[in-house]
Amino acid sequence: MLLCRTRPGRLLTIALWLAVGVLFPLLWGTGVERLGELDYILALVMMGIGLNIVLGYAGQSFLGPSALFAVGAYAAALAATHFTRMQSLWLMCLASVVAAVVLAALIAALTLRVGGFYLGMVSLFVALAVPVVAGQWSYTGGQSGLSLLTVLTFVQKPSGFALYVVGVGIVAALAGYCWVIRYSRLGRRFGSIMASEDMAQSLGVSPYWTKLWSFLLAAIPIGIAGGFYVYSQQFISPDSVSVQTSIYVIAGVVVGGAGTILGPIIGVASVGIAIELLNSFNQYEGLVYGVVLIMVAILMPTGILGVYRDLLARLRPSAMAPPPIVDILGSVGIAEAEPATPEAPVGPVPPVPAAPPTGSGDGGERLPLVVTGARRHFGGVVAVDGVDLVVERGHIHALVGPNGSGKTTLLNLITGYYSLDGGTIGIGSKRLDTLRGTVPVARLGVARTFQTPKLNLFETVLGNVVAGADRTAAGTLIGSLLHTPRARADDRRATGTSFAVLDDVGMVTNAFDMAGLIPHGTQRLLEISRAIAAQPKFVLLDEPAAGLSPHEAEFLKEAVRTMARAGLGVLIVEHNLPIVFDVAEVVTVLDEGRVIARGTPEEVSRDPEVVRVYIGSRRAGTGANGRLDESGRVALAGDST
């Protein structure tokens, strides 16, 4: 895939892989039995492709693909047994897909809210339970299972080699299906969910619905696997869908490289081939794949394909071209969009950037963000105690105060991470505090950054910013999956916005670096860029200057000013007073959850109460966060904690 980025090259690779798949029986054997083994491996591969969507793309530890496979396969077998009209490959696959999707929706609906390893273990348990139940139930044939060989009207057509080729074709089509998902807006949402749910929520992405999507999309290939399995083997029994099947497929996906497109196919196929080859010395099978699982998890967590890519990157850095985050078969070639301005600006004054477009749809009213009497306690500790605050659009408002004064708590209250114990928060008359959680607040145009940057570290810088820019996409998620013209226009616009924002903060040369590999200070700027790209009405920055070099701090200041010029309301929580006093128009000082001063930087720095708090006169000589200069102002001692 990476070998050839141009279209003819890409097509050639696809053709090559298809040829390998189709011609493999020449190596393996073309007898009925040998082809049957290969059909089984193909079914496992299809299952792996499905599992990879939920495990590799969305990062959900779903460990029971064989449960969906089993239910689908039984549904297909029952359909073919009872209805003559259903006795075709496609209709059996359809029956299987429907059953698998229903079960996936059930598992997801019941376990996703708690998530984490609940999902993993419950799904593994379902995979254990389904064959046990099928083995007891007479309708599913009990232990002996269902055999289509006894159904006289059932005729395999296609069969033999033709059926195998059809199977290879299905796998190829499913690879395309993955590609379509991976490079859609929904696919980027999967990436955000995998990186951090808090982050995803701050971008207006609902973890619950996104995970549910990943389940439903994963159930389709797994269902097809079930249908293909029953059709090709003409037999299903509890033994053929045991929980071991899940473990093999998980092993294959992880070994091949979860999260890639080709990796799971290669990995599961290898595991399947190994199962067939090791069949003769059965008892060592578990030992082999156990050891392999451990070694892969520890030594090459990105799988075969990940190692291959790393190797490629080391040998030929130029080959690590930008992964196409937008539809590359569409009209935007990333390489064309890449600006040719390689040298990083060194001067202290960054170029004055173009104003990013503001969020639309507020009718030019520019209503302020208003906090009235906000209260929040944790147990007996009152963290925020009756705070009033107004953030005007187009202005920069700083929130300062000693550690533990409630700044970040207030920020979390505004963005809906915490619920209020008293008071109100709203934009104009629109209440934010009565909304359910973080996602609707983000969707109303309140963007934020985190004290510790939350990024998708396995995505490029550009990809991270695009995830922010996606907030204002006009098309539907289904449209983004289908890559409709509208979705492609959305993607183009998001990419364009992202480049513009990156250009503004002087990071455009980093656009194709992996976010995990850039320096910490740059990660902060990246997070701010993502917030800007979401085209919000308000941006809340939580200690944006911590860990920035002076040079980066200049870019930060300029970015903040640019945001305000573009009409955004900026609320900046910061310890670094020089930066605050430099950019802020209004400063609010918190101490022990209360507002103790408010005014221009000049006024606030002369306020005796502020001086007392910052000098720490109650505990003379200790805990001083600042010092007085000769004129009695709070001097600008940065406290970077």
Place this chain on the structure above:
Amino acid sequence: MTLFWTAVVAGLAIGSIYGLVGVGYTVAFNATRVFNLAQGDLVMLGVMGSYLTLVVWKLPWAVAMVAVLASVAAVSAVEEKVVVRPFLKKSGAASFGWFIATLGFSAVIEAVVAILFGHRSVVAIPSPFGLRGVHVGSVLLGYRQLLVIGTFAAVILLLEVFYGKTWLGQAMRATAEDREAAGLRGINPVSISRTAFIMAGLAGAIAGFVIAPITFSDPTIGLNFTLKGFLALAIGGFGSIRGAVVGGLTLGVGEQLFDAYVSSNYEILVGLVLVLVVLGLRPEGLFRSTVARTV
């Protein structure tokens, strides 16, 4: 009522085993935030070890017990070193590598035992108590069952004291919270996680040793224990010893009552239904302290 109480007693005995598996998880989890998918296999090792020492080698009970406990704990310590520790150094919520690695370790244990013992089933080991017991009304309380329940109670008491009263117990919890910070306060995180896995191994070995006389066994039962122990925690709540107790006993009694009154064929569904009911009503489990969200 005889049927009912007989089922309850049997359920408490089985539930104690689920609880012991759950306790094993909890001890390891509290120190490492790793969910050891091989925990059930440690129980299986305990059962197989009892068979080997008592039936094949005919060792005295006390010697056999020490040998089984020590060797299972050693396996658990090896697991910690080889499979778990590499993941403790890395941070990052997205990494579920330990999930895969402990799953692999579970497969290795199972395969090694299968190679050593063959795939034959091990019949329940003769208990020193035989089938004797005390009658309470018409219900027979087998000594073997009482031994399991009593052992479970003793383990729970020891652990409550350990976490509540000892420095090491609190250091373990601190390490789980923040490995680095604990290190700065003079706690050696490596020895903490090793100790936790040895304790978890002991819990598994004890479970295997006491259950050996009342169960059939073969190398593949590990996964069943792994999952039932998890279900016990899902019902009771993660991270607390009390959660493991309540969850394990609820699951065990629920299963036995279902067997007695409905059908033993679909016993496996009991755990699933219980978990889903609990998840629906109280997603954090019956006993779980809510954790403040930090952003």
